[in-house]
Amino acid sequence: MDESLVDEVRERIRKLLDSGQLDEAARALLELHPADRAEAFAAADEDVRARLLPLLGNEATAELLAELPSHLAAETSEPMQADVLSDVLDRMDPDEAADLLGDLPPVRAALVLGEMDRAEDVLPLLHHEDESAGGLMTTAFVAVRRQMTAAEAIDFLRQIGPETETPYYLYVIDRNGKLIGNVGLRDLIVASPDASVETFMDRDVVSVLAGTDQEEVARMFVRYDLAALPVVDAIGVLLGVITYDDVIEVLEEEATEDVLNMGGIEAGTIADRPYWSLSIAQVVRSRFVWLLALFVAETLTGTVLRHFENTLKAVVSLSFFIPLLIGTGGNAGSQTVASIIRALALDEVEPRDLISVLVRELGVGALLGVLLGAVAYGRVLFWGLDSSMALVVAVTILCVCIWANTVGSLVPIVADVVGIDPAVISAPLITTLVDATGLLIYFSVAVLVLHPAS
Amino acid sequence: MDESLVDEVRERIRKLLDSGQLDEAARALLELHPADRAEAFAAADEDVRARLLPLLGNEATAELLAELPSHLAAETSEPMQADVLSDVLDRMDPDEAADLLGDLPPVRAALVLGEMDRAEDVLPLLHHEDESAGGLMTTAFVAVRRQMTAAEAIDFLRQIGPETETPYYLYVIDRNGKLIGNVGLRDLIVASPDASVETFMDRDVVSVLAGTDQEEVARMFVRYDLAALPVVDAIGVLLGVITYDDVIEVLEEEATEDVLNMGGIEAGTIADRPYWSLSIAQVVRSRFVWLLALFVAETLTGTVLRHFENTLKAVVSLSFFIPLLIGTGGNAGSQTVASIIRALALDEVEPRDLISVLVRELGVGALLGVLLGAVAYGRVLFWGLDSSMALVVAVTILCVCIWANTVGSLVPIVADVVGIDPAVISAPLITTLVDATGLLIYFSVAVLVLHPAS
Numbered sequence: 001m002d003e004s005l006v007d008e009v010r011e012r013i014r015k016l017l018d019s020g021q022l023d024e025a026a027r028a029l030l031e032l033h034p035a036d037r038a039e040a041f042a043a044a045d046e047d048v049r050a051r052l053l054p055l056l057g058n059e060a061t062a063e064l065l066a067e068l069p070s071h072l073a074a075e076t077s078e079p080m081q082a083d084v085l086s087d088v089l090d091r092m093d094p095d096e097a098a099d100l101l102g103d104l105p106p107v108r109a110a111l112v113l114g115e116m117d118r119a120e121d122v123l124p125l126l127h128h129e130d131e132s133a134g135g136l137m138t139t140a141f142v143a144v145r146r147q148m149t150a151a152e153a154i155d156f157l158r159q160i161g162p163e164t165e166t167p168y169y170l171y172v173i174d175r176n177g178k179l180i181g182n183v184g185l186r187d188l189i190v191a192s193p194d195a196s197v198e199t200f201m202d203r204d205v206v207s208v209l210a211g212t213d214q215e216e217v218a219r220m221f222v223r224y225d226l227a228a229l230p231v232v233d234a235i236g237v238l239l240g241v242i243t244y245d246d247v248i249e250v251l252e253e254e255a256t257e258d259v260l261n262m263g264g265i266e267a268g269t270i271a272d273r274p275y276w277s278l279s280i281a282q283v284v285r286s287r288f289v290w291l292l293a294l295f296v297a298e299t300l301t302g303t304v305l306r307h308f309e310n311t312l313k314a315v316v317s318l319s320f321f322i323p324l325l326i327g328t329g330g331n332a333g334s335q336t337v338a339s340i341i342r343a344l345a346l347d348e349v350e351p352r353d354l355i356s357v358l359v360r361e362l363g364v365g366a367l368l369g370v371l372l373g374a375v376a377y378g379r380v381l382f383w384g385l386d387s388s389m390a391l392v393v394a395v396t397i398l399c400v401c402i403w404a405n406t407v408g409s410l411v412p413i414v415a416d417v418v419g420i421d422p423a424v425i426s427a428p429l430i431t432t433l434v435d436a437t438g439l440l441i442y443f444s445v446a447v448l449v450l451h452p453a454s
Numbered sequence: 455m456d457e458s459l460v461d462e463v464r465e466r467i468r469k470l471l472d473s474g475q476l477d478e479a480a481r482a483l484l485e486l487h488p489a490d491r492a493e494a495f496a497a498a499d500e501d502v503r504a505r506l507l508p509l510l511g512n513e514a515t516a517e518l519l520a521e522l523p524s525h526l527a528a529e530t531s532e533p534m535q536a537d538v539l540s541d542v543l544d545r546m547d548p549d550e551a552a553d554l555l556g557d558l559p560p561v562r563a564a565l566v567l568g569e570m571d572r573a574e575d576v577l578p579l580l581h582h583e584d585e586s587a588g589g590l591m592t593t594a595f596v597a598v599r600r601q602m603t604a605a606e607a608i609d610f611l612r613q614i615g616p617e618t619e620t621p622y623y624l625y626v627i628d629r630n631g632k633l634i635g636n637v638g639l640r641d642l643i644v645a646s647p648d649a650s651v652e653t654f655m656d657r658d659v660v661s662v663l664a665g666t667d668q669e670e671v672a673r674m675f676v677r678y679d680l681a682a683l684p685v686v687d688a689i690g691v692l693l694g695v696i697t698y699d700d701v702i703e704v705l706e707e708e709a710t711e712d713v714l715n716m717g718g719i720e721a722g723t724i725a726d727r728p729y730w731s732l733s734i735a736q737v738v739r740s741r742f743v744w745l746l747a748l749f750v751a752e753t754l755t756g757t758v759l760r761h762f763e764n765t766l767k768a769v770v771s772l773s774f775f776i777p778l779l780i781g782t783g784g785n786a787g788s789q790t791v792a793s794i795i796r797a798l799a800l801d802e803v804e805p806r807d808l809i810s811v812l813v814r815e816l817g818v819g820a821l822l823g824v825l826l827g828a829v830a831y832g833r834v835l836f837w838g839l840d841s842s843m844a845l846v847v848a849v850t851i852l853c854v855c856i857w858a859n860t861v862g863s864l865v866p867i868v869a870d871v872v873g874i875d876p877a878v879i880s881a882p883l884i885t886t887l888v889d890a891t892g893l894l895i896y897f898s899v900a901v902l903v904l905h906p907a908s
Binding site: 256339372426 | 487489493523608611612622639640642643644660675676677678679681698699701702703705706707708709710711712713714715716717718719729730734735737738741742744745746748749750752753755756759760763766767770771773774775776777778780781782784785786788789790791792793795796797799800801802803814817818821822825826829830833837877880881882885886889890893
């Protein structure tokens with residue numbers, strides 16, 4: 001179904017819901033892809049959702065809960081009877097069922113789990129951290145023993161095939177459950193029917209420990225172009241498989257976390273939970289510490305200005321350009337830090353390139369400083385101030401641009417060297433670092449050029 | 455091979471290269487996964503790379519060129535003879551060969567293409583924009599006619615199988631080449647051998663036009679959990695297939711583009727080309743326009759200050775807190791804009807939530823303002839200034855936090871409504887918007903509380 005048709009159906013559903021024709025709306029919902037269905041469902045009011053849900057049937061409800069954002073899935077499942085919910089969970093992929101169970105109150109989760117037919121697939125997944133390889137994996141994979149022939153493996157797949165989420169590979173294990181190889185479906189088809197799996201399996205399988213962080217998992221998928229990644233325990237026993245679709249979700253999340261960091265909010269805390277799931281007090285807590293730290297650092301600017309109090313009294317027009325100068329320094333620094341963070345993330349720049357990066361960014365800063373300094377010179381004259389003041393502002397702009405580009409290149413690279421993710425270096429941090437030194441430069445130049453009475 | 459082993463081999467290669475044992479180094483390189491091999495190769499000096507390349511053989515060179523960053527792949531292929539390079543390109547996936555050919559000088563590209571055996575697979579890929587669906591797709595897919603039986607299709611796969619990059623689906627086309635369905639390998643295995651493909655194919659295939667932007671393609675993969683996406687022309691003829699691994703790369707690129715935007719560099723221009731591939735002049739050009747726009751906007755702060763020149767002369771200590779106040783406003787605004795951009799990207803917030811977002815962010819701003827205002831009050835007293843000055847600063851902090859949170863929520867949501875990607879709203883933009891108004895608030899409060907002689 002193409003995009004315009006999807007839009008049409010969604011519009012129809014909205015109208016049906018508005019006019020209270022829930023049966024019709026439910027039927028139209030079932031025409032949509034589960035992802036589109038979940039979006040249309042989420043857009044409805046809470047009471048409409050509650051009345052709509054029983055009309056969908058357990059299979060469609062399972063698809064719906066898998067697609068909804070986690071807080072909405074938990075909320076939607078709340079009014080469901082335990083036996084209905086357990087049947088719905090049985091129809092979901094084990095990793096998605098485990099995610100939902102993890103969001104329920106523990107007593108209810110235990111009750112529902114007790115009524116599930118496939119509880120044994122889901123139970124092992126509940127012990128892993130959400131953001132680890134174990135938390136991403138599913139237990140719905142196909143494992144075969146090495147002696148099995150290609151024909152037997154194909155027969156085996158015919159019997160169990162439709163249940164599994166990872167149809168691209170069979171995993172080959174030894175008698176202790178240790179992973180010893182994998183077989184692509186294509187290899188299975190191409191192999192001679194009598195050949196045993198171990199004769200054509202790929203022995204050089206990339207695998208990952210269950211405790212590995214999800215960012216590392218995502219990096220391995222990107223690096224090695226993987227479709228699926230087996231998860232093992234410390235002695236190599238196969239525990240589960242992570243598929244590319246879960247990793248695409250991780251990449252989406254990580255990308256938006258980088259934006260949080262860049263804006264000066266520490267990601268990896270409650271700050272990256274869904275927007276509406278946090279109370280105002282929680283949001284304030286997640287932003288306050290960082291804001292306070294920047295605030296305290298920023299009071300340094302007051303110290304600098306107090307130091308030059310007499311200069312300011314003598315030439316009060318010096319204060320007109322304070323926001324312009326520190327603003328420009330902050331902006332130039334933010335641009336530099338953003339391009340260095342990007343270059344580090346894409347492996348275009350490495351810590352050992354520090355000197356070449358500095359040379360380059362100094363050049364960029366000097367050029368930008370000359371251009372903006374010229375503009376500033378004109379602007380100051382235009383305001384009717386004298387040319388020595390224009391010179392002070394222009395020279396300061398030049399120095400501040402060079403200094404901001406230096407700080408903006410140094411800080412993320414040094415962070416990388418000492419093992420801090422450069423993506424946590426925010427634009428506000430750079431701005432704050434540059435502010436006080438920018439003022440020092442400004443007043444030093446002013447004292448040199450203007451020789452104010454003190 | 456696990457991570458520590460990979461590190462060991464890389465260390466060994468570095469030592470072998472340093473001591474000039476190129477044959478040994480080439481052998482060790484071949485032990486590595488192509489992705490690791492490319493990294494080790496890229497880390498060597500230019501002249502070492504030139505001498506190492508002929509020792510690798512054409513197959514490994516093909517893998518290497520596919521994994522290297524595009525500018526380095528083009529550079530590496532430069533000294534190769536046209537007939538060697540054409541043989542290497544024949545061993546690469548058609549989409550990767552096309553990417554490399556696109557980076558060569560046109561005359562050389564034509565020469566090399568003319569010597570390739572599989573030129574007809576690569577040629578159609580050269581006409582598409584790099585960042586479109588056509589630019590991402592490969593022509594190495596398997597298409598079958600609807601009358602083919604499952605057994606015939608499996609036989610067909612046995613013959614051509616190993617050459618193709620998209621082993622997960624067969625695409626079913628009609629006599630005009632139009633896409634009418636697809637068949638998963640699993641369905642093929644599970645189907646009765648005599649059944650014709652059209653009886654068990656999936657007719658509801660998601661496909662995309664060749665001109666579709668790569669960001670939209672990535673969104674479809676994320677939304678519909680796709681492993682592969684067929685690309686068609688305007689009348690539905692199957693042109694190629696995009697696989698999940700190409701999309702994972704797009705997601706990585708887009709994520710780092712968002713960081714550029716947030717730092718105040720317009721992505722989607724030359725600014726997102728590889729860091730070292732740009733000259734300093736190009737970097738300056740990509741940053742200057744935006745920096746100049748912010749600079750001009752920031753001169754507004756000077757106008758505000760000139761307007762309050764007499765107030766400043768009367769109470770020169772007012773100027774001590776200018777950087778602190780506008781810095782705090784900018785930081786609070788950056789935090790807000792970052793969390794709203796994230797919430798919009800993850801569909802947690804939609805434009806119609808504008809009022810609820812504003813109410814929420816006003817609450818957050820007010821609370822943060824009260825907390826920081828209290829800290830500021832103490833800080834001003836600590837500097838030995840009087841309590842009316844402390845009051846002015848504290849009240850301004852409160853107002854500025856509320857105002858910054860309002861601007862930080864409004865701007866990205868309004869951008870989304872008028873069809874601008876909210877991710878281009880940068881922290882510097884918000885900072886600049888808040889600066890001049892922050893000063894207006896400050897001096898208005900000061901005039902009210904301090905009644906300075908004017």
